[in-house]
Amino acid sequence: MTQEKIMERYLDAKEQYEKIGVNVENALERLSAIKISIHCWQGDDVKGFLNPDGELTGGILSTGDYPYAARTPEQLRQDAELAFSLIPGRHKFNLHALYVDTDEEVDLNEIEPRHFEKWVAWAKEQGIGLDFNPTFFSHPMYKDGFTLSHPDDRVRSFWIEHGKRARKVAAYFGKELGQPAYNNFWVPDSSKDNPIDRLSPRKRLMESLDEIFEEEYDENLTVDTIESKVFGIGGEAYTVGSHEFYMGYGLTRKKTILMDAGHYHPTEVISNKISALSLFSDKLMLHVSRPVRWDSDHVVIMDDELQEIMREIVRGNLLERTAIGLDFFDGTINRVAAWVVGVHNTQKALLKALLEPTEDLKSVELSFDFTSRLVLTEEYKNLPFGAIWDYFCQINHVPVGLDWYEIVKKYEKEVQSTREEVEN
Numbered sequence: 001m002t003q004e005k006i007m008e009r010y011l012d013a014k015e016q017y018e019k020i021g022v023n024v025e026n027a028l029e030r031l032s033a034i035k036i037s038i039h040c041w042q043g044d045d046v047k048g049f050l051n052p053d054g055e056l057t058g059g060i061l062s063t064g065d066y067p068y069a070a071r072t073p074e075q076l077r078q079d080a081e082l083a084f085s086l087i088p089g090r091h092k093f094n095l096h097a098l099y100v101d102t103d104e105e106v107d108l109n110e111i112e113p114r115h116f117e118k119w120v121a122w123a124k125e126q127g128i129g130l131d132f133n134p135t136f137f138s139h140p141m142y143k144d145g146f147t148l149s150h151p152d153d154r155v156r157s158f159w160i161e162h163g164k165r166a167r168k169v170a171a172y173f174g175k176e177l178g179q180p181a182y183n184n185f186w187v188p189d190s191s192k193d194n195p196i197d198r199l200s201p202r203k204r205l206m207e208s209l210d211e212i213f214e215e216e217y218d219e220n221l222t223v224d225t226i227e228s229k230v231f232g233i234g235g236e237a238y239t240v241g242s243h244e245f246y247m248g249y250g251l252t253r254k255k256t257i258l259m260d261a262g263h264y265h266p267t268e269v270i271s272n273k274i275s276a277l278s279l280f281s282d283k284l285m286l287h288v289s290r291p292v293r294w295d296s297d298h299v300v301i302m303d304d305e306l307q308e309i310m311r312e313i314v315r316g317n318l319l320e321r322t323a324i325g326l327d328f329f330d331g332t333i334n335r336v337a338a339w340v341v342g343v344h345n346t347q348k349a350l351l352k353a354l355l356e357p358t359e360d361l362k363s364v365e366l367s368f369d370f371t372s373r374l375v376l377t378e379e380y381k382n383l384p385f386g387a388i389w390d391y392f393c394q395i396n397h398v399p400v401g402l403d404w405y406e407i408v409k410k411y412e413k414e415v416q417s418t419r420e421e422v423e424n
């Protein structure tokens with residue numbers, strides 16, 4: 001499509017939105033300010049560089065044998081760079097501790113900021129931020145399905161030290177990059193069958209976390225977040241860090257609660273939890289994912305729940321208080337394309353929400369005119385938001401429409417497919 005055509009379609013669409021009282025320029029300005037935290041682990045099926053030949057544990061699973069997964073930090077950065085160049089706006093890259101980039105032999109309880117210097121230098125070059133995650137899985141000290149809640153002191157101490165060091169690394173990211181690094185604690189501890197004692201592991205997890213969080217960090221540098229889960233593979237009966245556990249922990253310790261769209265019972269949705277949590281917590285973080293029958297971590301598509309999540313954030317005026325991260329890993333498709341589709345959809349759902357005449361709809365609801373509420377919300381679904389999205393891509397100097405996919409296909413052929421295969 002020519003630039004003139006994109007502009008023409010935009011102006012026409014803008015007029016239609018203005019007729020229902022929407023300020024389109026303001027919506028685009030707000031969209032530009034939203035940073036999405038793009039997870040590194042879609043790029044290599046959650047293998048990382050600490051022990052890439054090891055098994056992926058912790059009850060998560062990446063399936064698919066599409067070739068060309070990144071196998072070195074350089075390749076992962078190169079792939080991510082391409083994805084960033086196809087996504088409008090400036091965002092963040094979300095690293096896990098197992099993505100250390102150093103020539104030193106280093107274990108998780110030894111990590112230091114210097115082991116991530118190359119990531120920081122790259123982020124500076126790209127003009128992006130970094131987020132972080134301690135890794136409590138894919139390691140021999142993940143024992144019997146437990147880490148921070150394991151009954152053995154030696155196991156717990158190893159992971160407590162890792163958690164403390166991860167906070168130091170995250171604070172270093174925040175300092176170097178001039179924006180807080182969100183540091184997410186997801187602890188997979190769980191059991192396959194019904195435990196006799198549900199309480200003691202939860203008490204140990206609480207105490208281990210208290211120890212990790214003893215040191216205060218400036219929230220301008222790093223924000224600790226905590227992520228619950230209902231079950232994992234091999235941990236179906238009991239998860240120590242359940243929803244109730246982390247709600248209690250976060251609210252009493254003033255830690256930010258992270259809700260992952262795939263971490264609840266199959267008919268439970270996080271869109272219905274955001275408003276409640278926002279009343280009791282300053283900040284919140286999301287892992288936007290797509291559970292298909294279970295926590296399958298599919299690439300996010302433009303489905304009802306994605307749109308409802310973004311509407312909740314916009315309608316509740318929560319944009320400034322909510323950190324939006326992505327979490328999926330699909331090994332059946334080109335991994336750069338997976339990133340781009342997931343981020344584009346997240347941004348598009350945000351844009352749709354920002355293009356809604358929310359105040360008018362709220363007053364219709366307050367007057368109990370439920371017929372108008374249904375008629376209007378359904379009719380607004382036909383408005384030409386795609387023309388506004390295309391214009392947003394154009395003014396952000398990224399490809400419009402399907403042009404980005406041509407670039408990914410060319411990159412797969414000319415770069416990814418020529419990389420030497422590393423056996424792992």
Ligand SMILES: C[C@H](O)[C@H](O)[C@@H](O)C(=O)CO
Nearest residue numbers: 041060133186260287327
């Ligand atoms: C790899 C991540 O830590 C992971 O996806 C976590 O956020 C999660 O959601 C585990 O199910």
Ligand SMILES: [Mn+2]
Nearest residue numbers: 227260287327
């Ligand atoms: Mn998650």
